[in-house]
Amino acid sequence: xxxxxxxxxxxxxxxxxxxDARKLARLQAGGLLEPISVPSxxxxxxxxxVRVREDARLDRMRDRQRLSKFCLRHGRLxxxxxxxxxxxxxxxxxxxxxxxxxxxxxx
Numbered sequence: 001x002x003x004x005x006x007x008x009x010x011x012x013x014x015x016x017x018x019x020d021a022r023k024l025a026r027l028q029a030g031g032l033l034e035p036i037s038v039p040s041x042x043x044x045x046x047x048x049x050v051r052v053r054e055d056a057r058l059d060r061m062r063d064r065q066r067l068s069k070f071c072l073r074h075g076r077l078x079x080x081x082x083x084x085x086x087x088x089x090x091x092x093x094x095x096x097x098x099x100x101x102x103x104x105x106x107x
Contacts (some may be wrong), residue, residue, distance in 0.1 A: 006024070006033065007027065007032055011065065067091070067105075070104065070105065071094070074096070074101065076094065078089060078090070
């Protein structure tokens with residue numbers, strides 16, 4: 001049983017092993033406890049893949065936002081409203097005079 005899923009009354013926070021055992025036995029007999037299962041390695045791998053994909057998507061969105069704002073700060077308006085091939089080509093043609101700006105843009 002997951003400890004967070006065990007029903008608990010307010011103020012009932014005294015923890016003693018015999019008392020907890022009796023309480024769990026009563027809850028189990030009453031059908032108030034729900035069993036949990038340990039995920040298989042395959043399911044854990046799938047969950048990790050979903051998490052990594054979501055993290056990559058958020059990173060890409062943040063990077064695009066940073067790049068857009070960097071260009072705007074330097075007076076360069078991005079062509080088109082979406083991240084199309086045209087915009088990517090335009091970004092590939094951009095050069096900055098200051099080397100620090102160019103390094104920032106490239107990274």
